[in-house]
Amino acid sequence: MTKQQDMFDERYRKVLRRHRQLSRGYVTKMDKNGVVAHIPLNHIRESFNFSALLLPFGILFFLKACIVTILGEEAYVQQVDLLRDGGFVEQVGAIFMQLDPITAPLAKLLGAIIG
Structure with a gap:
C-alpha cells in the first residue's frame, strides 16, 4: 500500500508542478507526431535571478x-x-x-x- 501511495503522490506533485507552470502562460504547439502540446512560457524573472x-x-x-x-x-x-x-x-x-x-x-x- 505504501508503494502505491508513494507513486500516487509523485504523480500528483508532477501534475501540480505542471499546472503551476502552465498557469503563468503557455503556447500551444503541434509536435512532429501530430500531438497538440502546451509548452510553458519562459519568463525572464525565472531564468534570471536578481x-x-x-x-x-x-x-x-x-x-x-x-x-x-x-x-x-x-x-x-x-x-x-x-x-x-x-x-x-x-x-x-x-x-x-x-x-x-x-x-x-x-x-x-x-x-x-x-x-
Missing part, C-alpha cells in the same frame, strides 16, 4: 570598505584620483572605485569594529 547578484555586489562593497578602512579616506581618495589621471581602463576603474553612499558608512562601521 538575488544572485546581491551577493557579488555585497562582497565588492565590503572589500571596498575594507580598503577604505585600511588606507584611510584621504589616501583612498588620492589613489582614486591617480586612477582618474590614467588610461581608459583606469578611468573606468576609478568610476567604480570612488566613494559611494554605501561604502563610506560601511567603512566607518568597520573602523569602529576593528578599532
